[in-house]
Amino acid sequence: MVTEIIFYSISFLLLLCAIQVVTVRSVFSSALYLAGALSMVAALFVLLGADFLAAVQILLYVGGILVLLVFAVMLSSVQQAKLYAQVNEQWVPSLIVCLGLFLLIGIGLKRVSFVEGTVLHAPTTKGLGTLLLGGMILPFEVVSLILLASLVGAILFSRKT
C-alpha cells in the first residue's frame, strides 16, 4: 500500500514535470523541469530495485547531459525566447496524433497479460559488472567506439572554421 502511494506520487510529479518541459515558454525553465523529470525517473528506478541505475541516472543525466543542455541554452539566444512563440502552429494535429497513439498503446496493454515471475530486491552492482564484462562484452566495446566517435565529432563540429 505504501509502495502504491509512493509510486503514484512519483509518477504524478514525473508527468507534471514532463508536461512542463514541452509546454513552458522559456527554454531555461524547460531545462530545469527536465532535471526534475530525470530525478523522478531515478526515483522510479529505486522503486524497481535498480540501485546502480538510479545512481548512474543522477550522475550522467542530471549531472552531465543537463549541464550540457544549459550551456547550449545560454550560448544560444536568450532574448529571442521571450519574444516569439515557442510552439509552432501544428499543435492541434500533433495533440490528436499523440492521443491516438496513447489510445493504441493503452488498448494493446489492456489486451495483453504478462506472466510475472518472482520479484526480488537484491544489490545489482556486482551482477551488472560481471554482465558487462562477461555476456555483454561486445556491445560494451562498441559503445566505447561510439563515445570515441562522438568525442571526435564534437571537436570537429565546434572548432572555428
Added chain:
Amino acid sequence: MTLHPYLIVSAFLLIIGIYGVLTRRNIIGILMSIELIFNSVNINLVAFNHFLYGGNLYGQGITIFVIAVAAAEAVVGLSLVLAIYRNIKSVYVENMNILKG
C-alpha cells in the same frame, strides 16, 4: 505492485516526448523531448526486467547502453546546434533550410 502502471506511465512519457518533438520550435527543446523519450524506454526496460525476469540483469545492462548512447547523442547534437547557431544566428527549426533546393 504490478507491471501495468509502470507501462502506462512510460507510455505517457513517450507521447509527451513525441508531442514535444512535433510542436517545439526551438531545437534545444526538441533535444530535451528526445531525452524524455529515451527515459520512457529506460523505465520500460527496467520494469520488464524487474517483474518478468527477476534474477537476470540483461534489461539493466541494455539501459546502461541506452544512457551512454543518449550522452553521445546529446554531445554531438548540441555541438551541431552551436555550429548552426554561429552560421545562421537562430535556433528555430523553420530557419534551418540551407539544404533545401
